[in-house]
Amino acid sequence: MTPQDTSPDQRLEDLLPRLVSENDAAGIEQLIEKHSTGELARAVGRLDDEERGKLIDLIDAEVAADLLEQLPVVQAVQLLEEAEPDQAAAVVDELPSDLQADLLADLDDEDAEAILSHMLPAEALAARQLKAYADDEAGGLMVTELLRYPEQWTVHEVVADLQAGADEYRDYQIQYAYVCTQQGQLLGVLRLRDLLLGDRSRVIRDIMIPNPLSVSDHLRLDELHGFFQQHHFLGVPVISDDGLLVGVVQRADVDQAWIERQDRSMLRRQGIVSGEEIRSMPLWERASGRLSWLSLNIVLNLMAASIISHFEATLAAAIALTAFLPIISDMSGCSGNQSVAVSIRELMLGIVNTKDVFQVWLKEISIGLINGLAVGALLGAIAWFWKGNMVLGMVVGGALFLNTLVAVSIGGIVPLILRRLGRDPAVASGPLLTTVTDMCGFFLVLSLASQFIDYLK
Amino acid sequence: MTPQDTSPDQRLEDLLPRLVSENDAAGIEQLIEKHSTGELARAVGRLDDEERGKLIDLIDAEVAADLLEQLPVVQAVQLLEEAEPDQAAAVVDELPSDLQADLLADLDDEDAEAILSHMLPAEALAARQLKAYADDEAGGLMVTELLRYPEQWTVHEVVADLQAGADEYRDYQIQYAYVCTQQGQLLGVLRLRDLLLGDRSRVIRDIMIPNPLSVSDHLRLDELHGFFQQHHFLGVPVISDDGLLVGVVQRADVDQAWIERQDRSMLRRQGIVSGEEIRSMPLWERASGRLSWLSLNIVLNLMAASIISHFEATLAAAIALTAFLPIISDMSGCSGNQSVAVSIRELMLGIVNTKDVFQVWLKEISIGLINGLAVGALLGAIAWFWKGNMVLGMVVGGALFLNTLVAVSIGGIVPLILRRLGRDPAVASGPLLTTVTDMCGFFLVLSLASQFIDYLK
Numbered sequence: 001m002t003p004q005d006t007s008p009d010q011r012l013e014d015l016l017p018r019l020v021s022e023n024d025a026a027g028i029e030q031l032i033e034k035h036s037t038g039e040l041a042r043a044v045g046r047l048d049d050e051e052r053g054k055l056i057d058l059i060d061a062e063v064a065a066d067l068l069e070q071l072p073v074v075q076a077v078q079l080l081e082e083a084e085p086d087q088a089a090a091v092v093d094e095l096p097s098d099l100q101a102d103l104l105a106d107l108d109d110e111d112a113e114a115i116l117s118h119m120l121p122a123e124a125l126a127a128r129q130l131k132a133y134a135d136d137e138a139g140g141l142m143v144t145e146l147l148r149y150p151e152q153w154t155v156h157e158v159v160a161d162l163q164a165g166a167d168e169y170r171d172y173q174i175q176y177a178y179v180c181t182q183q184g185q186l187l188g189v190l191r192l193r194d195l196l197l198g199d200r201s202r203v204i205r206d207i208m209i210p211n212p213l214s215v216s217d218h219l220r221l222d223e224l225h226g227f228f229q230q231h232h233f234l235g236v237p238v239i240s241d242d243g244l245l246v247g248v249v250q251r252a253d254v255d256q257a258w259i260e261r262q263d264r265s266m267l268r269r270q271g272i273v274s275g276e277e278i279r280s281m282p283l284w285e286r287a288s289g290r291l292s293w294l295s296l297n298i299v300l301n302l303m304a305a306s307i308i309s310h311f312e313a314t315l316a317a318a319i320a321l322t323a324f325l326p327i328i329s330d331m332s333g334c335s336g337n338q339s340v341a342v343s344i345r346e347l348m349l350g351i352v353n354t355k356d357v358f359q360v361w362l363k364e365i366s367i368g369l370i371n372g373l374a375v376g377a378l379l380g381a382i383a384w385f386w387k388g389n390m391v392l393g394m395v396v397g398g399a400l401f402l403n404t405l406v407a408v409s410i411g412g413i414v415p416l417i418l419r420r421l422g423r424d425p426a427v428a429s430g431p432l433l434t435t436v437t438d439m440c441g442f443f444l445v446l447s448l449a450s451q452f453i454d455y456l457k
Numbered sequence: 458m459t460p461q462d463t464s465p466d467q468r469l470e471d472l473l474p475r476l477v478s479e480n481d482a483a484g485i486e487q488l489i490e491k492h493s494t495g496e497l498a499r500a501v502g503r504l505d506d507e508e509r510g511k512l513i514d515l516i517d518a519e520v521a522a523d524l525l526e527q528l529p530v531v532q533a534v535q536l537l538e539e540a541e542p543d544q545a546a547a548v549v550d551e552l553p554s555d556l557q558a559d560l561l562a563d564l565d566d567e568d569a570e571a572i573l574s575h576m577l578p579a580e581a582l583a584a585r586q587l588k589a590y591a592d593d594e595a596g597g598l599m600v601t602e603l604l605r606y607p608e609q610w611t612v613h614e615v616v617a618d619l620q621a622g623a624d625e626y627r628d629y630q631i632q633y634a635y636v637c638t639q640q641g642q643l644l645g646v647l648r649l650r651d652l653l654l655g656d657r658s659r660v661i662r663d664i665m666i667p668n669p670l671s672v673s674d675h676l677r678l679d680e681l682h683g684f685f686q687q688h689h690f691l692g693v694p695v696i697s698d699d700g701l702l703v704g705v706v707q708r709a710d711v712d713q714a715w716i717e718r719q720d721r722s723m724l725r726r727q728g729i730v731s732g733e734e735i736r737s738m739p740l741w742e743r744a745s746g747r748l749s750w751l752s753l754n755i756v757l758n759l760m761a762a763s764i765i766s767h768f769e770a771t772l773a774a775a776i777a778l779t780a781f782l783p784i785i786s787d788m789s790g791c792s793g794n795q796s797v798a799v800s801i802r803e804l805m806l807g808i809v810n811t812k813d814v815f816q817v818w819l820k821e822i823s824i825g826l827i828n829g830l831a832v833g834a835l836l837g838a839i840a841w842f843w844k845g846n847m848v849l850g851m852v853v854g855g856a857l858f859l860n861t862l863v864a865v866s867i868g869g870i871v872p873l874i875l876r877r878l879g880r881d882p883a884v885a886s887g888p889l890l891t892t893v894t895d896m897c898g899f900f901l902v903l904s905l906a907s908q909f910i911d912y913l914k
Contacts (some may be wrong), residue, residue, distance in 0.1 A: 037686045038807025045808040046816075070687060072806045163654050175632065175691075192649045197620050229494045230527060234632075234691070234709075252691075255712035262719050263802060270798030271791055277799050278808055279820040287827040290795050294832050297791050298784070302839065305780040309843075312776050319773045323762040326783050326895065327755070334728055334754050338747050341727030342734050345720060349529045350495025351502040351735055359503075363736040370744040375751050382759065386766075438783065 016043045020051050025058045032063055037070045044075055045280050053082030056091060065094035068103070073260070074276055077106045080115070089118035092127070097144040098253055101130035105140070138224060139217035141257055142238045142247030147177035151187055151205040155198045158190070175234045178245055179208045186237055186245040188212055214239045217246055221261065224254045226350070265426040271297075273427070300431055304329075304438035311446035318456035320387045321449055324379075324396045328445055331375060331400060332407040332437040339364050339411030340429045347419055354420035357413050364412035368405045376401030391455035399445035407437045473500045477508050482515045489520055494527045501532055502737050510539030513548060522551035525560070530717070531733055534563045537572070546575035549584070554601040555710055558587035562597070595681060596674035598714055599695045599704030604634035608644055608662040612655045615647070632691045635702055636665045643694055643702040645669060671696045674703055678718065681711045683807075722883040728754075730884070757888055761786070761895035768903035775906055775913035777844045781836075781853045785902055788832060788857060789864040789894040796821050796868030797886045804876055811877035814870050821869035825862045833858030848912035856902035864894045 012035060019027040032040065044067075047055065056064050056079050068076040068091065080088045080103060092100055092115055104112045104127060112131070116124045126144065133139030147169070149158050158177065162169065177195070179188040188208030198207045214237040215227065227236065228251045238247045264275035271293040277286055308315070308325065315321055343360060346352040352360060380397020384390050411433050415425035449456055469492060476484040489497065501524075504512065513521050513536050525533040525548065537545045537560060549557055549572055561569045561584060569588070573581045583601065590596030604626070606615055615634065619626065634652070636645040645665030655664045671694045672684065684693065685708045695704045721732035728750040734743055765772070765782065772778055800817060803809040809817060837854020841847050868890050872882035906913055 036807075037683055038810075041807045042810060042813075045803075072808070075806075075808070159653060162650065166654065192653060193619065196616060196649060196653045197623065226494055252708055252712065255709065255716065259712065259716060259719065262716065262723075263805070266719075266723060267798050267802060271795040272798050278803060278806070279799065279817070280808075283823055283827070287824045290792070290824065291828050291831055293795070294788065294791055294828060295835070297788060298832060298835060298839075301784040301787050305784050308780040308783070309777070312779070315779050316773065316776045319769050319776075320766070322769070322772050322779045322782065323765040325779065326765070326786050326899075327758040327762050329783050330758050330786075330891070330895075331751065331754060334751055335747070338728040338750070341724050341729050342736065345724060346502075346735060348720070349532075349735070350493075350498040351529070351532070351737075353495075353499060356499075360736070366740055367744045367747065370740075371748050371751060374748055375755060378752070378755060382755075434787070438787075442783075 012039055013043045013046045016055075017047060017051050020047070020054050020058065023058060025060070028055065028059050029063045032059075032067050040067065041071055041075060044071060044079070045278065047280075049078075049082050052079050053084070055079065056083035057087050061087065061090035062094050064091045068095065069099060072278075073099075073102055073106060074278055075280075076103055078280065080107060081111050085111075085114040086118045088115045093119060093123060097126070097130055097247070098141055100127050101133060101140050102135055104131045105135055133217065136221040136257065136261070137217065138215050138219040138238045138249050139247070141221070141224065141253050142217070142249045143253070144247045145172050146237075146245075146248045147172070148180045148184075148245065149177055149190075149204060151179050151181065151203075151208075153204050154200065155195055155202050155204060155207070156200040158195060158204060159200065176248075178237055178248075179204055180245055184244040186212065186214060186239060189237070212237065214245075215249065217241070221254070221257055224249060225258050228254055265424065268424070268427040269430060297431065300435040301438075304435060304442060307439055307442040307446070311442075311450065314446055314450045314453060317453055318392070318449055320389070320392060321396070321445070321456070324383060324445065325442060327379065328396070328400050328403060328441040329434075329438045331379070332403045332441045333434050335368070335371060335375075335404045336407035336411035336433045336437050337430070339367075339408045340415055340425075340433060343412050343415040344425055344429070347415060347425065352416065354416050357416050360412045360416060361409055364408040365405060368408035371408075372401040372404030375404060389456065391452050395448045395452060395456070396445060399441065399448055402444050403437060403441040406440050407433070410436055469496055470500045470503045473512075474504060474508055477504070477511050477515065480515060482517070485512065485516050486520045489516075489524050497524065498528055498532060501528060501536070502735065504737075506539050509536050510541070512536065513540035514544050518544065518547035519551050521548045525552065526556060529735075530556075530559055530563060531735055532737075533560055535737065537564060538568050542568075542571040543575045545572045550576060550580060554583070554587055554704070555598055557584050558590060558597050559592055561588045562592055590674065593678040593714065593718070594674065595672050595676040595695045595706050596703070598678070598681065598710050599674070599706045600710070601704045602629050603694075603702075603705045604629070605637045605641075605702065606634055606647075606661060608636050608638065608660075608665075610661050611657065612652055612659050612661060612664070613657040615652060615661060616657065633705075635694055635705075636661055637702055641701040643669070643671060643696060646694070669694065671702075672706065674698070678711070678714055681706060682715050685711055722881065725881070725884040726887060754888065757892040758895075761892060761899060764896050764899040764903070768899075768907065771903055771907045771910060774910055775849070777846070777849060778853070778902070778906055778913070781840060781902065782899060784836065785853070785857050785860060785898040786891075786895045788836070789860045789898045790891055792825070792828060792832075792861045793864035793868035793890045793894050794887070796824075796865045797872055797882075797890060800869050800872040801882055801886070804872060804882065809873065811873050814873050817869045817873060818866055821865040822862060825865035828865075829858040829861030832861060846913065848909050852905045852909060852913070853902060856898065856905055859901050860894060860898040863897050864890070867893055 012031065016031060019031065068079065092103065116127060119127065175192060177190040178186055179190060180186055188210045189212040190204055190208050194207050213231065215224065217238050217240050233251065235248045235250045237245055238249055240246045267277065268275050271290065273293050274289045277289060376397040379400050380393040383396040384393030414429050414432055418425040418428050469488065473488060525536065549560065573584060576584065632649060634647040635643055636647060637643055645667045646669040647661055647665050651664050670688065672681065674695050674697050690708065692705045692707045694702055695706055697703045724734065725732050728747065730750050731746045734746060833854040836857050837850040840853040841850030871886050871889055875882040875885050
């Protein structure tokens, strides 16, 4: 490799701050053009707040919008936050309407207001309306850039408009055009291919697909996801409460939102309860976000530990047991988590719903019997030979067997119940499972040990 | 609600097996038409093997293909497995090529061969070629149903072909047509809108976008995902090693594959190591799949437990400590998992890469200092007041503080190192983290306790 080959890529993270400090707008724009999404995200992640603001202020609003479209939303928000409001407004103006809504909703109210006040009144009004939608309903996911034509137009007139507006429409994701009444009610959908194949003198009302499927602007993301699984469309028109066509939700945007929702859910499940953390966020925000989860877990852990404390006399008499307490806690957690994972997946796929508690329990308890017997016998045998005490082996193995039954039952059922209560099963299932199985596991092994304490000393 | 309103939906899972046992093909086809993806998935999940086979054998191949397209791949495979090979072949023939490749690759070799042998030779050959691709490379994700035209054709000729082939092309996801040489090399892309707006007498070579971006048939899913993040296309042409246009990868299919990959990764992380389990799989397959993970974890847990055993004398002298061992293990696990989650997310977004070990560690250790101090002080204070022993509080709190530093360091860095080694960080990070932090945590608290054992008795 020659130095020319390798240096630009390897040092993008050094080059970008240097160009920012040198106010080299053209250089930065070239970098953005040349580098991939991932490389840009990494280099932007290394900038400090001041550099982030300056980056956006320096470059052309259209290029900045290109950059923001490529970056993760959380980074795009960080960039807009630090930019001057007038430049930020110019950049937001260049973005597609769904991303506008996302970013404005994620900004602090103060920052969002500052940007909106620098936009043209009509555009600010439109942006405010979109911002009012939740980001996981059709209104928050739709784009408002769409082609709509009056029913009495001919194919020829539509094609002429497409020709005249080619520049404006270039960035539209045009797969369909929509046929509306004067009042804005949706009458039908025109596929581009129908326009292409249709006689140019025909009225579009006659070649459109009438009474097309549409969705309410308040339809939730999971319902939209289901809709696009069932139908092969690339987009679906969105109708407001008063029956007007207000936008189009694209399949690609629903998929994107679904991926982000899974990412957030994964973060939450692992204890990033806000659902969002990247390491360029302020230290204090990151630390306190994580701490809230840790504090909750200390409390839950203390509840489980109180069971152990209650049996201190037993433990003192059979000290070899102590090494097995964390094992029983962890192994039950493993079994329970497997059941949680399968339940969450089946819920997501729609294979089970919240009414299937009994069926799920039956399926889980069968596995629990097999695997509980296997791990119980294994751990029991190990305990027996390691500590040279058969009764110890039976106590430890028996407790693990019984607690595995508890763990798979709770793990299988709890996600269904949480979903029925309207909670996210991915987040709350873990701590609930761990606390109950810990308490139950400690109680089982220690109360069994108390019964047979004479053989354990 | 009248009975007519509610009964059909509530009892789909009862109705479907009844219609199957009554050989009521028309009734089943109506049900499939009428119900949503999720409802169908749930009802199919309740069928036993025999019913699943009969369902597919009974109904029209085209309707069966519609059904399979809606179901999760794992369910679709279960259905094909149980159907008669000739009917299965007819169904597979109706599927888009990317789903054909998926299903045939996921079937047992024997079942796949039986189906292929019932297909027409040309179609079987095409399906075999697709099946040879991995399901996470462009060749396995592409569809081969695409529009290709010779460079010298006019817009008029293309439109005439579209008109003539309207029936065949109905199911194609046509956004682009491809302009090729006689030998099949890709020269350019025609957008449907260019055809629409272009003069019909023009040669398509003159209005196509020349030298379009394309991808190799061996491009990996993560690279394709990056490609579609960077470019606003709905599809990208796929080129084989010998330079020929072999298919098109659609954005929607890449998004779908990405979502499934995340699902599998979530399952693996939670101990479903095969990456796939639904409860209609055979009990033994499910139990043994889960058991492999449990066995590994028993071994890892025993390693950690051996540390506790080593300090039995200390524990016997300070029995109050035992209640705190699982707390230190669990709390360090929590802190470490938070760091793992953020690292995996940043890797996915491209904000960090495998070279950023030191930067990540710096960011994590700062949080570790703050949160370690917080949880250490909290647990220490609780231990002091609960057990009435200040030294016990200092030992427990100090150990948790130190082990939090260990946990966030390992949690932050290990995913980067695993990725560099080409492993999936989502799967291996958890057990690695837990084992090391458990061992380290037990060692810290027990060796500290040994030092101050006179104050703990």
